[in-house]
Amino acid sequence: MSTQLIDELSNKIKEMYSSLPTGEMDGNLHALLQGAFTKLELVSREEFDVQAEILRKTRERLVELEAQVAVLEASLEKSE
Known part of the structure; x- marks a missing residue:
């Protein structure tokens, strides 16, 4: 503070x-x-901003991984 x-x-x-x-x-x-x-x-504004950036990157990565899972699931369904 x-x-x-x-x-x-x-x-x-x-x-x-x-x-x-x-x-x-x-x-x-x-x-x-x-x-x-x-x-x-x-927390200080700086600490808050750092955590907000980490959260933003984590959300982006989650979206990427969800897309990869969707592709893999679709691929699995086609092969069955």
């Missing part, structure tokens, strides 16, 4: 709760958000 995103969220929450003592919030908010995002098991 991007530190910049965590910092941005942290700042927005600080603005919302500005009436609380800032020292109390500053010490824990960043760690709290980091822990929450870690538990969500979020």
Whole structure:
């Protein structure tokens, strides 16, 4: 998870709760958000794009293999 995103969220929450003592919030908010995002098991955009490309190639290969199986099945039916 991007530190910049965590910092941005942290700042927005600080603005919302500005009436609380800032020292109390500053010490824990960043760690709290980091822990929450870690538990969500979020992935970076780069990791997502890599997996999407792998999936695309896998689907293409599946289509190719299905076509090969269809040809083999047709060939088998003719020979019987």
